[in-house]
Amino acid sequence: MKYQAKRRALILLADGTIFHGKSVGDKEGTAFGEVCFNTGMTGYQEIFTDPSYFGQILVTTNAHIGNYGINKEEVESESIKIAGLVCKNFSYEYSRPLANDSLQGFLNDNNLFAISDVDTRALVGYIRDNGSMNAVISTDVDNIENLKKRLGEVPSMEGLELASKVSTSEAYFIGNENALIKIAALDIGIKKNILRNLVKRDAYVKVFPYNTKFEEIAAWDPDAYFISNGPGDPEPLVDAIATAKKMIETDKPLFGICLGHQVLALANGVSTYKMHNGHRGINHPILNLLTGKGEITSQNHGFAINKEETEANENLEITHVHLNDKTVAGIRMKNKDVFSVQYHPEASPGPHDADYLFDDFFKLIEKNKKHNVIV
Structure with a gap:
C-alpha cells in the first residue's frame, strides 16, 4: 500500500x-x-x-x-x-x-x-x-x-557520555573459538561490520562492556586489544581512557577506530574538541602520510583530536590527515604497536581503500606473537 x-x-x-x-x-x-x-x-x-x-x-x-x-x-x-x-x-x-x-x-x-x-x-x-x-x-x-x-532542556552533545547507552551489557564471543588469534574488543558503540572484519581474518573476539576494568579483560589473555567506535563526547569516558592506558602498557597490539581513536589520544594526553559540524559521509578524502596515497573513506564523528598537541607529543606520530580541513585522521605510537584512525575502514566506501588497516593490525599481532614465543 x-x-x-x-x-x-x-x-x-x-x-x-x-x-x-x-x-x-x-x-x-x-x-x-x-x-x-x-x-x-x-x-x-x-x-x-x-x-x-x-x-x-x-x-x-x-x-x-x-x-x-x-x-x-x-x-x-x-x-x-x-x-x-x-x-x-x-x-x-x-x-x-x-x-x-x-x-x-x-x-x-x-x-x-x-x-x-x-x-x-x-x-x-x-x-x-x-x-x-x-x-x-x-x-x-x-x-x-x-x-x-x-x-x-536537552543536554548538549559536548560533555555527554553516551557509550553506556549503546554498549553491550554483558561480554560475548564471536568467531571461531579455535582461531590462533584472540582479540579483546572494548565496546563503546561497536559496529557489527568491524567484528565481521576481525572474524573473517580468523580471529576469536571477546567483546567487553564499555566500563569493564582492564584486569578483567586481561584475564582472558588476548593477543591484542581493540577499542571501538561509538557516540558522544570522548572526554567523559574516564573508565575507557584508564583501560586504554593499561592496554598500551602491555606492549600488545592495540587498534582504535573513531571514538576509539579519540580515547587512545586522550590516553596519551592529547585533548579532543567538538567540531563545527563534524564529518559524516562516505566520500571523505584522506591522505596517508606514510605511503603518500589517498583514500576515499566513510566517516561519522563530531569530535576530533587536537592537532597541535599531537604534533608536540613525543610518543605520537600523525599518520593520516583529512584533506578537506587538515584535521588528524590517524595516529600511531612511535614505540608501541598502537595505532588508530578517525574513519571507518570496515565501511568500504572506496570500496577497499582502507582494508589494509585491518591487515596491518593482524601483521602486528603475528609479529608480536612470534616475538614472544619461548624457545
Whole structure:
C-alpha cells in the first residue's frame, strides 16, 4: 500500500530557526537530538543502525530515501540508533529484489519518528554555516513555544557520555573459538561490520562492556586489544581512557577506530574538541602520510583530536590527515604497536581503500606473537 506524508511537521533548531515539512506515514510525533547531516548517496540502513549516531537527528542529503527498501541482514546493530530522521523525498515503495521490508516498515518497527518534504539543501547549508546544534522534529506545529522550552532542556552533545547507552551489557564471543588469534574488543558503540572484519581474518573476539576494568579483560589473555567506535563526547569516558592506558602498557597490539581513536589520544594526553559540524559521509578524502596515497573513506564523528598537541607529543606520530580541513585522521605510537584512525575502514566506501588497516593490525599481532614465543 502506498502512503503519502500529509501531516504538517517542522524541524526547530536550538537557535530558533524553523524548517517546515510533513510527517512520514501521516504519523504524529516529536523527537529531540543533535541535528547533523550525512552526505552518503547510499547506505541509509547502515547509517540508521550505527551506534555512533545515538542521540542525533539525521538529515540525509540524498534526495530520495527508502527507494531500495531494507534487508534485515544489513544492520550495524540490533536496532535503529538515530533519534529522528529528516529527508527530502521519502520512498514508501521499493524495488530492490533482496529487500524484505520497506523503510517505513523498518522505522515503524523501531518506533522512529521521521519527517520528509523538508528543504534539506537549505537545512544542510544552514548547519554548515552555523554548526551542529540541538533540534526537535515534531508535528506539534501550533505549539512552538512549548517545543522551544522542551528543546532548551536537552543536554548538549559536548560533555555527554553516551557509550553506556549503546554498549553491550554483558561480554560475548564471536568467531571461531579455535582461531590462533584472540582479540579483546572494548565496546563503546561497536559496529557489527568491524567484528565481521576481525572474524573473517580468523580471529576469536571477546567483546567487553564499555566500563569493564582492564584486569578483567586481561584475564582472558588476548593477543591484542581493540577499542571501538561509538557516540558522544570522548572526554567523559574516564573508565575507557584508564583501560586504554593499561592496554598500551602491555606492549600488545592495540587498534582504535573513531571514538576509539579519540580515547587512545586522550590516553596519551592529547585533548579532543567538538567540531563545527563534524564529518559524516562516505566520500571523505584522506591522505596517508606514510605511503603518500589517498583514500576515499566513510566517516561519522563530531569530535576530533587536537592537532597541535599531537604534533608536540613525543610518543605520537600523525599518520593520516583529512584533506578537506587538515584535521588528524590517524595516529600511531612511535614505540608501541598502537595505532588508530578517525574513519571507518570496515565501511568500504572506496570500496577497499582502507582494508589494509585491518591487515596491518593482524601483521602486528603475528609479529608480536612470534616475538614472544619461548624457545
